Amino acid sequence: MSKGKEAKIKIVKINDGTVIDHIRAGHALDVLQILGITGKEGNVVMLAMNIKSSRIETKDIVKIENRVLDAAELAKIGLVAPEATVNEIRESLVVNKTRVQLPDMITDVIECPNQRCVTNQEREPIVPKYEVISKNPIVVKCQYCWTLINEIDIIEQFTE
Amino acid sequence: MSKGKEAKIKIVKINDGTVIDHIRAGHALDVLQILGITGKEGNVVMLAMNIKSSRIETKDIVKIENRVLDAAELAKIGLVAPEATVNEIRESLVVNKTRVQLPDMITDVIECPNQRCVTNQEREPIVPKYEVISKNPIVVKCQYCWTLINEIDIIEQFTE
Numbered sequence: 001m002s003k004g005k006e007a008k009i010k011i012v013k014i015n016d017g018t019v020i021d022h023i024r025a026g027h028a029l030d031v032l033q034i035l036g037i038t039g040k041e042g043n044v045v046m047l048a049m050n051i052k053s054s055r056i057e058t059k060d061i062v063k064i065e066n067r068v069l070d071a072a073e074l075a076k077i078g079l080v081a082p083e084a085t086v087n088e089i090r091e092s093l094v095v096n097k098t099r100v101q102l103p104d105m106i107t108d109v110i111e112c113p114n115q116r117c118v119t120n121q122e123r124e125p126i127v128p129k130y131e132v133i134s135k136n137p138i139v140v141k142c143q144y145c146w147t148l149i150n151e152i153d154i155i156e157q158f159t160e
Numbered sequence: 161m162s163k164g165k166e167a168k169i170k171i172v173k174i175n176d177g178t179v180i181d182h183i184r185a186g187h188a189l190d191v192l193q194i195l196g197i198t199g200k201e202g203n204v205v206m207l208a209m210n211i212k213s214s215r216i217e218t219k220d221i222v223k224i225e226n227r228v229l230d231a232a233e234l235a236k237i238g239l240v241a242p243e244a245t246v247n248e249i250r251e252s253l254v255v256n257k258t259r260v261q262l263p264d265m266i267t268d269v270i271e272c273p274n275q276r277c278v279t280n281q282e283r284e285p286i287v288p289k290y291e292v293i294s295k296n297p298i299v300v301k302c303q304y305c306w307t308l309i310n311e312i313d314i315i316e317q318f319t320e
Contacts, residue, residue, distance in 0.1 A: 048207075
C-alpha cells in the first residue's frame, strides 16, 4: 500500500472451510480460542469484529479455511456465541448451514468448578447438567450444587 | 448467507485507523495481544492470517479502526513482527507509512527475566539493553547478564 493510495481491503475468500457468522460482537477471539486456533497452523483465517449487520446491531465473523467443525465444537461455540450461524463451504459454495443455539439445559459440556459437587466425585457416574439462567451475559447453574458459572469461566474451561 | 450461495466475503473497509501489513505469518494474534485488543472495545478490527503476499511468502494483516499507534507500540510490534509495515489511514487514504524494523540493539523495552541481573536492582540506574542475536525466530541477549530471551517470553512480557 503506498502513501496517498486508497485504503481498500482485499477480499479474503475461502474455497473450502467454515464461516461462522453472526457471532455476538466482540466474541470472535473467544471462538478462535475455543477452536484452538493460534494462526500458527498455516491455514487462512479471517476475522472481523464489531462490523455492522442487518440481523443484529453489530457482529463478528470468523472464516477458517480447510476446517469443518464437529458437534462438540458447535456446542462450545453456542455457549460463547449463541445466535451464530455456521456455514460449511465447499468449492466456494455454502453446502451446509447450522444455526448455533443455546439450549435451556446443557449436559456434559461444562465441568462444575465446585470440587465438592457430586459431579466431580469419581465414584459417582453422574453427568454434569446445567440450566441456562441468563443468555446475555451467559450464566448457567449446576443442577446438583447450584453453583453459578459465567461466560468468562466457561471460556477458561474450554481453553485450558 | 443462504445455502448454495457463493461464499463471497464483503470488504471490511476502515476510513480512519491503522493497517498493519506484512506481519510474519501466524503472528497477527500476538500483535492484537500487544495492543491489548480483545474486540470488546467496540471498534472495527479485521485480521487475516496466512494469506498470500507478493513480498513475503505468506503474511498476516491487522486493521484497526480509530486507533493510531504510538512509538512504544511500534517498537513492541517490531519484536514480534519485524518486516511489518504500519499504515495510518485518514479519510480512507494512507497518510503515513512506517516500516517496522527490528534494530540490532534494543534499549528499555524488554525487562530481564533474571531477577539477579543488575538491570533489576533498584539502586542501579541501568537501562536494560539487548542484542538481537537471531531475527527468525527472534532471540535477544541481555548485555549485562547474557540471559537469552525468546519470542514467546517477549510476547508474555508485553501482555502481562
